[in-house]
Amino acid sequence: MSSARLRHAASRARPLSPLFAGKKLEGLPIIVVFIALIAVFTALAPHVFLRWPIYDSFLVTIPPLLIISLGLTLVIAAGEIDLSFPAVIQFSGFLFAFCSLQLGLPWLGLIAALLGGALVGFVNGILVAVVGVPSIIITIGTSFFWSGVATVLCGGLSYALPGLENTPIANIFAGKLLGVPAEAFWALGVAVLGWFVLNRHRFGEHLLFIGDSRSVAEVLGINVRRERIKLFTLMGVITGFASFMLTIQNLNYFATQGQGTLLSALAGVFIGGSSVFGGSATMVGSVFGALIIGMLEAGIVATGVAGFWVEVIVGLVFIVAVVLHIAVESPASLDQLRRRLAVRGPRPDQATKEEIP
Amino acid sequence: MTSGQALPQPAYTNIVEAEKLCVSFGPVQALTDIDLAIGKNDIVGLIGDNGAGKSTLIKALTGVVRPSSGRLYIRDQPVDLGRYSVRKAHALRFETVYQEKSLGEKQPLWRNFFAGRQIVNRFGFINVREQRRIANEILQSHLGFRGVGIDADSTVANLSGGERQGIAIGRAMHFDADLIILDEPTTALAIKEVQKVLDFVRWIKESGRAAIYIEHNLAHVHALADRLVVLDRGRIAASVRPAELSLDALTRFLIDLQQPKAGIAA
Numbered sequence A: 001m002s003s004a005r006l007r008h009a010a011s012r013a014r015p016l017s018p019l020f021a022g023k024k025l026e027g028l029p030i031i032v033v034f035i036a037l038i039a040v041f042t043a044l045a046p047h048v049f050l051r052w053p054i055y056d057s058f059l060v061t062i063p064p065l066l067i068i069s070l071g072l073t074l075v076i077a078a079g080e081i082d083l084s085f086p087a088v089i090q091f092s093g094f095l096f097a098f099c100s101l102q103l104g105l106p107w108l109g110l111i112a113a114l115l116g117g118a119l120v121g122f123v124n125g126i127l128v129a130v131v132g133v134p135s136i137i138i139t140i141g142t143s144f145f146w147s148g149v150a151t152v153l154c155g156g157l158s159y160a161l162p163g164l165e166n167t168p169i170a171n172i173f174a175g176k177l178l179g180v181p182a183e184a185f186w187a188l189g190v191a192v193l194g195w196f197v198l199n200r201h202r203f204g205e206h207l208l209f210i211g212d213s214r215s216v217a218e219v220l221g222i223n224v225r226r227e228r229i230k231l232f233t234l235m236g237v238i239t240g241f242a243s244f245m246l247t248i249q250n251l252n253y254f255a256t257q258g259q260g261t262l263l264s265a266l267a268g269v270f271i272g273g274s275s276v277f278g279g280s281a282t283m284v285g286s287v288f289g290a291l292i293i294g295m296l297e298a299g300i301v302a303t304g305v306a307g308f309w310v311e312v313i314v315g316l317v318f319i320v321a322v323v324l325h326i327a328v329e330s331p332a333s334l335d336q337l338r339r340r341l342a343v344r345g346p347r348p349d350q351a352t353k354e355e356i357p
Numbered sequence B: 001m002t003s004g005q006a007l008p009q010p011a012y013t014n015i016v017e018a019e020k021l022c023v024s025f026g027p028v029q030a031l032t033d034i035d036l037a038i039g040k041n042d043i044v045g046l047i048g049d050n051g052a053g054k055s056t057l058i059k060a061l062t063g064v065v066r067p068s069s070g071r072l073y074i075r076d077q078p079v080d081l082g083r084y085s086v087r088k089a090h091a092l093r094f095e096t097v098y099q100e101k102s103l104g105e106k107q108p109l110w111r112n113f114f115a116g117r118q119i120v121n122r123f124g125f126i127n128v129r130e131q132r133r134i135a136n137e138i139l140q141s142h143l144g145f146r147g148v149g150i151d152a153d154s155t156v157a158n159l160s161g162g163e164r165q166g167i168a169i170g171r172a173m174h175f176d177a178d179l180i181i182l183d184e185p186t187t188a189l190a191i192k193e194v195q196k197v198l199d200f201v202r203w204i205k206e207s208g209r210a211a212i213y214i215e216h217n218l219a220h221v222h223a224l225a226d227r228l229v230v231l232d233r234g235r236i237a238a239s240v241r242p243a244e245l246s247l248d249a250l251t252r253f254l255i256d257l258q259q260p261k262a263g264i265a266a
């Protein structure tokens, strides 16, 4: 029997490096940043951050973008990117508003929003996986296209939807449960499901392998083409849902909705620690990344810093978070940096032996 | 686990047979009119120059590359080439250790052993505990590679070249197959590990299975194979039994092949 023949003679163990000894908590660096941020905000504006209302408003405003970040996490795990989701926010939101207002069928509107997102995503998927255009290029194109389609369809007009107030659909998706905004529960649900899909489902594993190397995935028998089409379609559906949520919580469809979300949603994912190169991504990281991005603006304003500092601080937090990830994930690269800095300009207390005559 | 149990008596003569198989990559014709039959207990050594088409041939046989024309029979049954895939080849009990990368770099071993054929429940969720357990078992029982201290959670990126090769071989051993294809399995290995691979090929023979064994070390293939198939620029240049051709004669034959004129004369 082969196993007997190939059995290893000795079992001398190579000690694991201490870094790999314990399992790391997923998303730990970003959770630290998140807690630090809350602490800073609370210290600077206790009257705001020690009371519930600010959190209540966070739990309303953050979920749509957070849900999109979760979808993007899957896309980025596969080494792809989707820049067309702002257009889906516009397009799917219109479909929902149209069905609700003109047809009086909000539930049909929800389905239309999801299907509209699926259509956009499916087209992206075909263009990426079958035609072979890099997703970063083609989703710029489809973004213009679907945003244009939405603008043509709505005639550039916004739709007020006051009639939906207190309807079952509004209460289920944008009401309150136990005093907490319903959106928060939906976001949590999508996050948990997303975590299981990425980390425990066959589909998520296929995405990770595709992100790692497409040719390896093919050799392993993964249907790369089909999985990528599925991925983009799913991303469209998730964005369609987020757009529906945004529209129903505002009781309004804005012809410009979705604009300005592109960088925020992507920032949430990358702050969270997912790799732009694909093959590794973290749902927990994306949740906290999106929370941080969503909190920053309101938080900074509440602390009394002038509003135009917001972007400076967002940029700083982004850079700190990303560097922190590198420090935790690959300490070697930071060691190298430290050594290089030490050689160039040693502080007196760090002078190396060679430099002491 | 690869077991020594008697396999069900196969009711076929050839595990795989290619007939006038051609493969082209755009304008490049990598394989031309390949006729090759592999019996149910044949060890076929596939040799030839770099770029002769050896890897391409096994990729065509395992569904990675789609032939441009020709026919393929598996267990004497014709295969629909348009629908043939790696997945089908796995289901038909073919296992391959590919020459180039076949492991996900950033993924742990428990994923790498099973990617493409995970142990899942009916909703498609992976049984991580079971995959981990089996992965550790494979690491302990099949693999003697120096990577003790490697476990199911180790990431491929942290392994040496030989360790990776070992993982790919262990994976092929685990999924008990009727045809095992080894594409230069010993290139990255130290002598001791090479011996283990050679033992593995012998075991394939003894246990009644078939193998395609690609190897540049002529002494190894000459000693192990039932038949040697020489590929030259995408065509089969010769198919001989080792008994009919000494190692020296084989070496000379291959060197002569490289002279432009002598190629077809053989």
Ligand SMILES: Nc1ncnc2c1ncn2[C@@H]1O[C@H](COP(=O)(O)OP(=O)(O)OP(=O)(O)O)[C@@H](O)[C@H]1O
Pocket: B025, B028, B030, B048, B049, B050, B051, B052, B053, B054, B055, B056, B057, B099
């Ligand atoms: N995906 C591909 N696209 C284009 N050409 C390819 C591709 N794969 C292989 N080829 C070409 O087909 C020919 C045969 O390649 P193959 O990998 O089968 O050679 P080989 O016999 O395995 O060589 P080696 O001993 O170096 O591994 C080569 O000329 C190679 O350039």
Ligand SMILES: [Mg+2]
Pocket: B054, B055, B056, B099, B183
């Ligand atoms: Mg090769």
